[in-house]
Amino acid sequence: MKLKEKFPLAEKLVYFDNAVMGCAPQSTLDLMNNYMHALVDHMSGKRKWAFNVEEGKGALDNARESFAKVIGATKEEVHGVPNASTGMNVAMSMLPVKKGDNIVSTDLAFPMGAALVQKAVEKGAEARWLLSNKGVVEVDAFEKAIDDNTAIVYLDQPSWFNGYMFDLDAIADLAHDHGAYLVVDATQSIGAIDWQIDKTGVDFTATSTFKWLLGGIPACSAGFMYMKKEHLDKYDPAYVSGCTYKYEQTGVEGPYMGHKFTLNQGIGKYGVFRSPDLAFLAAGNSMKVLLDHGMKENKKLATHIIDMLLERGYELQTPVEEKRRTYLNVKVPDIKKTVEKLNAEDYWCCERVGGIRISPHFYCTIDQATRFVERLDQVVKSL
Numbered sequence: 389m390k391l392k393e394k395f396p397l398a399e400k401l402v403y404f405d406n407a408v409m410g411c412a413p414q415s416t417l418d419l420m421n422n423y424m425h426a427l428v429d430h431m432s433g434k435r436k437w438a439f440n441v442e443e444g445k446g447a448l449d450n451a452r453e454s455f456a457k458v459i460g461a462t463k464e465e466v467h468g469v470p471n472a473s474t475g476m477n478v479a480m481s482m483l484p485v486k487k488g489d490n491i492v493s494t495d496l497a498f499p500m501g502a503a504l505v506q507k508a509v510e511k512g513a514e515a516r517w518l519l520s521n522k523g524v525v526e527v528d529a530f531e532k533a534i535d536d537n538t539a540i541v542y543l544d545q546p547s548w549f550n551g552y553m554f555d556l557d558a559i560a561d562l563a564h565d566h567g568a569y570l571v572v573d574a575t576q577s578i579g580a581i582d583w584q585i586d587k588t589g590v591d592f593t594a595t596s597t598f599k600w601l602l603g604g605i606p607a608c609s610a611g612f613m614y615m616k617k618e619h620l621d622k623y624d625p626a627y628v629s630g631c632t633y634k635y636e637q638t639g640v641e642g643p644y645m646g647h648k649f650t651l652n653q654g655i656g657k658y659g660v661f662r663s664p665d666l667a668f669l670a671a672g673n674s675m676k677v678l679l680d681h682g683m684k685e686n687k688k689l690a691t692h693i694i695d696m697l698l699e700r701g702y703e704l705q706t707p708v709e710e711k712r713r714t715y716l717n718v719k720v721p722d723i724k725k726t727v728e729k730l731n732a733e734d735y736w737c738c739e740r741v742g743g744i745r746i747s748p749h750f751y752c753t754i755d756q757a758t759r760f761v762e763r764l765d766q767v768v769k770s771l
């Protein structure tokens with residue numbers, strides 16, 4: 389694909405580790421540089437003092453607009469959060485669960501997801517863990533596990549370690565037919581695929597800015613959460629801020645005394661976290677670049693890598709069909725040494741759950757993909 393701008397890190401490295409962190413485009417790097425200079429000048433008193441740095445004005449608001457486009461939602465359904473984990477916590481801590489309820493999830497969930505399910509268990513719910521077979525959990529397992537006591541179906545889409553894409557439509561129908569919510573950690577796909585989330589049955593999701601949204605490294609990242617419109621005003625947020633309530637004086641003098649606290653409407657009341665302008669500036673710009681390029685190339689690159697690996701006799705921990713996966717995970721005899729050697733030569737991938745996770749983004753090239761598999765094969769044979 390012809391790139392409209394430079395991705396310096398992805399040119400320097402053979403980079404197939406986007407599930408760890410994406411590579412920011414040049415225009416985002418320039419913007420970050422500019423903001424950091426302004427910030428330091430600002431804090432050293434070299435500019436006329438104001439509370440905020442002018443260069444960061446509107447960062448969150450603009451980023452929300454772009455994020456809504458990236459996932460196919462409305463701006464009213466999305467908000468900034470410090471990271472994906474916080475976004476998932478916002479949803480999971482506000483949904484009511486009680487003794488007798490159950491939560492259906494799978495062993496393909498990221499450890500953070502398992503922790504959220506555990507919190508529901510501590511409130512009295514039963515965890516129903518579905519076990520994967522060769523990196524896959526089929527719909528019929530959900531069919532057997534979900535019943536009228538299911539409060540939440542919790543998934544990663546795709547699974548973090550192998551890119552497996554659940555049959556979300558079928559699972560959403562099952563969940564909703566039984567009155568359960570579908571809560572999805574989409575950290576590993578938002579920005580990688582064209583979600584059109586409002587057309588899916590996903591009720592709540594979240595992601596971070598430093599992976600597929602190309603917002604920079606974790607040290608300067610943030611995240612987004614999404615709630616389907618009809619849920620925005622159903623529940624109270626577990627965390628509150630000055631944005632959560634309207635305060636109305638009811639006669640008694642004095643701050644807050646005798647005030648009526650009314651919960652605000654809309655997603656703003658969930659946005660109780662201070663937003664780092666740098667992270668949202670970076671992500672906001674990168675998402676524009678992403679939207680300009682489209683979100684279709686990643687799977688094709690993964691297909692090329694899969695074809696080459698299968699020709700060479702490797703076993704995958706990921707389904708082959710494009711519909712059922714994004715990136716991939718391949719088994720090799722000595723994972724640790726293979727990854728160490730590849731990384732040392734600037735071929736980037738990582739060890740995950742008994743295999744090597746290989747995760748291309750659209751700026752990776754077919755030529756890099758070919759070189760990557762050829763080198764991986766040589767390294768495996770040399771160990």
Ligand SMILES: Cc1ncc(COP(=O)(O)O)c(C=O)c1O
Binds near residue numbers: 470498610
């Ligand atoms: C599926 C998944 N969810 C959540 C996270 C954590 O994201 P954050 O650090 O933004 O909370 C990761 C990080 O690797 C992840 O892979």
